[in-house]
Amino acid sequence: MNTRTVFGNVRRLYATSEMAVKSRRRRTHFSDSLNKGPSFDDFVSGKASEMLVDPLEAARTDTQQKLPKWLKVPIPKGNSFQSVKKDVRELKLATVCEEAKCPNIGECWGGKKSEATATIMLLGDTCTRGCRFCSVKTNRNPSKPDPNEPENTAEAISRWGLGYVVLTTVDRDDLIDGGAQHLAETVRRIKQKAPQILVEVLGGDFRGDLNSCDILASSGLDVYAHNLETVEALTPHVRDRRATYRQSLSILRRAKETNPSLVTKTSLMLGFGETDEMIVQTLKDLRAVGCDVVTFGQYMRPTRRHMKVVEYVRPEKFDYWKETALKMGFLYVASGPLVRSSYKAGEAYIENVLRNRKHNVGESPRSL
Numbered sequence: 001m002n003t004r005t006v007f008g009n010v011r012r013l014y015a016t017s018e019m020a021v022k023s024r025r026r027r028t029h030f031s032d033s034l035n036k037g038p039s040f041d042d043f044v045s046g047k048a049s050e051m052l053v054d055p056l057e058a059a060r061t062d063t064q065q066k067l068p069k070w071l072k073v074p075i076p077k078g079n080s081f082q083s084v085k086k087d088v089r090e091l092k093l094a095t096v097c098e099e100a101k102c103p104n105i106g107e108c109w110g111g112k113k114s115e116a117t118a119t120i121m122l123l124g125d126t127c128t129r130g131c132r133f134c135s136v137k138t139n140r141n142p143s144k145p146d147p148n149e150p151e152n153t154a155e156a157i158s159r160w161g162l163g164y165v166v167l168t169t170v171d172r173d174d175l176i177d178g179g180a181q182h183l184a185e186t187v188r189r190i191k192q193k194a195p196q197i198l199v200e201v202l203g204g205d206f207r208g209d210l211n212s213c214d215i216l217a218s219s220g221l222d223v224y225a226h227n228l229e230t231v232e233a234l235t236p237h238v239r240d241r242r243a244t245y246r247q248s249l250s251i252l253r254r255a256k257e258t259n260p261s262l263v264t265k266t267s268l269m270l271g272f273g274e275t276d277e278m279i280v281q282t283l284k285d286l287r288a289v290g291c292d293v294v295t296f297g298q299y300m301r302p303t304r305r306h307m308k309v310v311e312y313v314r315p316e317k318f319d320y321w322k323e324t325a326l327k328m329g330f331l332y333v334a335s336g337p338l339v340r341s342s343y344k345a346g347e348a349y350i351e352n353v354l355r356n357r358k359h360n361v362g363e364s365p366r367s368l
Contacts, residue, residue, distance in 0.1 A: 135302035267341030
C-alpha cells in the first residue's frame with residue numbers, strides 16, 4: 001500500500017468520525033418568542049428599536065414634557081462655592097456633587113464654609129458598572145486607587161471644619177474586597193484627625209460580599225448608607241444587572257447586624273414609572289431589614305445618553321411619601337424633588353440624633 005492510499009484512508013476515516021459526532025449533536029430549535037423577535041437585518045436597518053419595548057419608555061404618557069418650575073435651580077456661585085471647589089482640586093479629590101451633576105451643588109457648597117456639605121467620592125471617578133441613570137464615568141478596569149486618598153480626604157475635611165461629612169464611592173468590582181479596606185482606612189484617618197466629626201459612608205453592594213460589609217461597618221463610621229435607587233420591579237431596567245434589589249437589602253441588613261448602633265440609610269429616586277404599591281412594598285422591605293432613614297428625590301436625566309424621565313412627580317406627592325414613611329417607623333425621611341441621598345437637610349437631623357444618642361448611651365436606637 002503506497003503513501004497516497006494510506007493518507008486517503010485516514011482522511012475518509014476522519015470524515016466519517018466527524019459526521020458521527022455531528023449526528024449526535026442536539027439540533028438547535030428556536031422558540032416562538034425568539035423567532036418573533038428582531039432579526040440581524042432588523043438591527044442593521046435600525047428597525048429593531050421599533051420592535052423592542054422598553055418598560056420605562058412604555059410608561060411615559062407625555063413624550064414632550066418640559067422641566068417643571070419646581071426643578072429649576074440657580075447657577076452655583078459665591079465665595080464659599082469657589083473655596084470648596086479649590087480645596088477639592090488642590091487635594092485631587094472627586095466629589096459626587098460634580099461627577100453626578102447634582103442640582104443642589106450651589107446650595108450645599110454656597111453657604112458658610114462651616115455649614116457647607118461636599119460629598120467626597122473615593123476610589124477614583126470611574127465606576128466598573130453602568131447604571132442607566134448615572135452620569136459617572138465607567139470602565140471595566142479603572143486606574144488603581146490612590147494610596148494617599150485616605151490621608152488627603154481627612155486633611156480636606158479637617159480644613160473645612162465640618163461637623164458631619166459624607167463619603168461615597170464608585171463601584172470597584174475589579175478590587176477583591178470592592179474597596180472596603182480603602183473606605184474603612186479613610187474613616188479611621190478622619191476620626192484620628194478630628195474625632196468630633198460624624199462620618200456617613202454611602203457604599204456599594206460589594207457584589208453581595210458580606211465580609212466586605214463587615215469591614216466598613218466596623219470602621220468607626222456613624223451612618224452606613226447604601227442606595228436601593230428604585231423599586232424591585234424596575235431595578236433590572238434602571239441599575240446595572242450586577243446590582244440587584246435583594247443584594248442591596250442584604251447589605252443594609254448586615255450593616256445593622258454587625259454594628260447595631262449604626263444609623264442605616266437608603267435613597268429612592270422617583271419618576272421611573274413606579275406605582276404607589278411598589279413604593280409601599282419597598283418601604284416595608286426596608287423596615288424589615290432595620291433601615292432607619294430613607295430619602296426620596298426626583299430622577300433627573302443627566303444627559304441625552306441616559307434614560308428618559310417617565311414622570312416629574314409633583315411636590316405634594318413627595319410630601320405624601322414623607323408622611324407615609326414616617327408612619328411606618330423610619331427615624332427620619334427627607335423627601336422632595338431636589339432631595340438627594342446626601343442632601344444636607346437630612347444630615348443636619350441625623351447629626352442631632354447621633355449627638356443626642358451619645359448623651360443617652362443607655363437608650364436603644366429605636367427610642368431616639
